[in-house]
Amino acid sequence: MPRSFFSALIPLFLAAACSANPGIDPAQWNDRSILPAERAVLERSVGHAPAAFDESMKWFSGTPTTWPQLRGRVVILQSFSSSATGRTALTKLTNFMSRADPAKVTAIAVHTPEKADDAFAFVGGATLGFPIVLDSVGRFCDDMGLWKTPTIILVDRAGVVRAAGVSTSKLQAAVTALLDEPFDETAAPPTAVTPRAAAAADSQKASKKPAYPSVSPRGGAVNLIGKQGPPLAVESWVNDQPNTQGKVIIVDFWATWCAPCRDSIPHMNELAAKFKDSVVAVGLSDEDPKVIQ
Numbered sequence: 001m002p003r004s005f006f007s008a009l010i011p012l013f014l015a016a017a018c019s020a021n022p023g024i025d026p027a028q029w030n031d032r033s034i035l036p037a038e039r040a041v042l043e044r045s046v047g048h049a050p051a052a053f054d055e056s057m058k059w060f061s062g063t064p065t066t067w068p069q070l071r072g073r074v075v076i077l078q079s080f081s082s083s084a085t086g087r088t089a090l091t092k093l094t095n096f097m098s099r100a101d102p103a104k105v106t107a108i109a110v111h112t113p114e115k116a117d118d119a120f121a122f123v124g125g126a127t128l129g130f131p132i133v134l135d136s137v138g139r140f141c142d143d144m145g146l147w148k149t150p151t152i153i154l155v156d157r158a159g160v161v162r163a164a165g166v167s168t169s170k171l172q173a174a175v176t177a178l179l180d181e182p183f184d185e186t187a188a189p190p191t192a193v194t195p196r197a198a199a200a201a202d203s204q205k206a207s208k209k210p211a212y213p214s215v216s217p218r219g220g221a222v223n224l225i226g227k228q229g230p231p232l233a234v235e236s237w238v239n240d241q242p243n244t245q246g247k248v249i250i251v252d253f254w255a256t257w258c259a260p261c262r263d264s265i266p267h268m269n270e271l272a273a274k275f276k277d278s279v280v281a282v283g284l285s286d287e288d289p290k291v292i293q
Helices: 004-009 034-047 084-097 116-123 139-144 169-180 195-203 259-274
Strands: 058-061 074-080 105-111 132-133 154-157 160-166 248-253 280-284
Touching: 004 139, 034 139, 034 160, 058 105, 058 116, 058 139, 074 084, 074 139, 084 116, 084 169, 105 116, 154 169, 248 259, 259 280
Parallel strands: 074 105, 105 132, 248 280
Antiparallel strands: 058 132, 074 154, 154 160
């Protein structure tokens, strides 16, 4: 999923909660392998409460919980998928939690939608000391900016996201620093800031036409941004004709001889499957149907 889509929905709020220590710089704990664009999305929720656990999420182990119930503890949120890197992330988290005080530190591992069908077999036989949750729909992961790469997000004792994209090698120092901070149990809990929350707020406002960017025509193309699109004229369908009524349509102009076009097919398949109820992806080519087949 394009990260820029969600980062455009909501400004990057970095205001620290009242319990946060201004002397702590979470950047010192950063996993340097995370790209800047990905980090910008991850850090959307820093200074706010994390997104609520979605009702569609399946808890493989542990008792379903809520963020208010976890106040008073530092929470390590570890994303992973059914892959070698995912198994490594769980192993490292297991080793860390074996040394942590369960009364002060809680870990929750969230399996992303990536290879969701393999999740049960992947973790079914594992004996871990922390809850494992499957987010097959992906709403929680989208809200938190989690995708394929195993990622650590830290939530402090007040229920505030303090760091996102934390390096495993810096985890001990980060958790220790958050535990050393004072915690006011009487303070009001923070508010979550998520793309869906922002969308709900925007829907209550008067509808305004977006400020579409100015784009110069490229070659013989005509800039139709912000204008009514032409009808989708198709000479023949290589497979079944989709129902596009009321759905967002992605038209991918491609050709079999175009290597980048072919490389994009798996990603288009992911989008079509993940958003099948609201999005239709159409690959449009001027080649003979037999060539495409």
